[in-house]
Amino acid sequence: MTDPILMRRAEAVRHFNRFYTQHIGVLHEFLQKSPFSLTEVRVLRELALGTVSTATELARTLGLDSGYLSRVLTSFERRQLISRRQSEADARQSLLAMTPVGRAAYAPLEVAALDEVRGVLSALSAAGQEQLLEAMRVIERLLDRTSSRSPVLLRAPKAGDYGWLVHRQALLFEAEYGTDPRFEAVASQEIAQFVLQGDPERAMCWIAEQRQSIVGGAIVAALSEGTAGMRLLYVEPESRGLGIDTLLVTQSIGFAQRAGYEKLVLTTCGALDDGREVFERAGFGCVGTEPERRFGRNLLTKTWERTL
Structure with a gap:
């Protein structure tokens, strides 16, 4: 070794x-x-x-x-x-x-x-x-x-779960892409805005749990009257390839449709083509790709859209 x-x-x-x-x-x-x-x-x-x-x-x-x-x-x-x-x-x-x-x-x-x-x-x-x-x-x-x-359960957040989503994503993004603390600040702002809006009819957060342990999560919230955004979608590295990302995306689409949105948008920000197969299978199309300097790294930002 x-x-x-x-x-x-x-x-x-x-x-x-x-x-x-x-x-x-x-x-x-x-x-x-x-x-x-x-x-x-x-x-x-x-x-x-x-x-x-x-x-x-x-x-x-x-x-x-x-x-x-x-x-x-x-x-x-x-x-x-x-x-x-x-x-x-x-x-x-x-x-x-x-x-x-x-x-x-x-x-x-x-x-x-x-x-x-x-x-x-x-x-x-x-x-x-x-x-x-x-x-x-x-x-x-x-x-x-x-x-x-083991079965995967999607549930509503409990006390501490919002902070956990920020904590885990900050650690994982830093480990995988070498980002600086600004990513954690942006993720914290996303979560804070979601919680403070407090509109269960138009916004939702899912915690993916397996064997009583959090293995992923995602939130959906309004970007405009007719457009919803999916944010902070993530799956723990050891749980990837089990279909958890597909489950979270499918739930997000279903909620956005029931909430009356016309379009669901998500943005990926990674060094690789993360999630492409999952998004395309779910009916998303890539409408924009832009290399940019974010969080101290050169990243590739992609915007995905799905008509509901």
């Missing part, structure tokens, strides 16, 4: 890993002063939840070596914590189930684990708890390869 930025980020991840594992106490040989290791508790939890029924499913869900898992399950069976029976659908598979003895052994572990987490949360304010949960949701969304299959 020779990239100094990537090296610095890798070290930051390792630092967090050390901190977190020490904080939750998983370096201890046994958990909750019980005879079960952390891995054994994870296996018991999956069986207690009933989300898996075979060793193959357990190994896939928990990312465990099949040989190691087999030894764990054999130990559980010997201690009468689980039972096995042959699957009628596939004779090669055994269906696993917790016994009453197993449920009785796992129950106090679940209670103790919840008490431990409540203890951690109770040391934080309500705002701190929400900040911690949001950070965890972001980590899970970014690292879980199945996140892309």
Whole structure:
């Protein structure tokens, strides 16, 4: 690894890993002063939840070596914590189930684990708890390869979301195009004007949310009596290619039509031909292209229009 930025980020991840594992106490040989290791508790939890029924499913869900898992399950069976029976659908598979003895052994572990987490949360304010949960949701969304299959919800903004839209777009635009702080100032003005107008019949903001984490957004507001403008359309980099931009554009078109506008206009300001395919599929045409110096960079400004 020779990239100094990537090296610095890798070290930051390792630092967090050390901190977190020490904080939750998983370096201890046994958990909750019980005879079960952390891995054994994870296996018991999956069986207690009933989300898996075979060793193959357990190994896939928990990312465990099949040989190691087999030894764990054999130990559980010997201690009468689980039972096995042959699957009628596939004779090669055994269906696993917790016994009453197993449920009785796992129950106090679940209670103790919840008490431990409540203890951690109770040391934080309500705002701190929400900040911690949001950070965890972001980590899970970014690292879980199945996140892309999770449904996307479009909702109205909640407290803090307008500021979040400005915050994220300022960071992303600076990272992708190297813009200066003037972009953030312009985005803040756009949001402030939208909020202060406060006309739900003629203006709307959508927050795209996936797994309780914001992955995009857009606003539509009046430019004139017959023309609406779509502003601050964005999708998080790791969520691009999932159709979220198309969903936001489609919602914007539908709202503008219902609000009685005759035309919907949007402007892109990027170094590349951003969004062209999405806009053209949605019926927009490019009516103007102009290279200009904005936000400390040479950018290509394009104006797109769609008759409603």
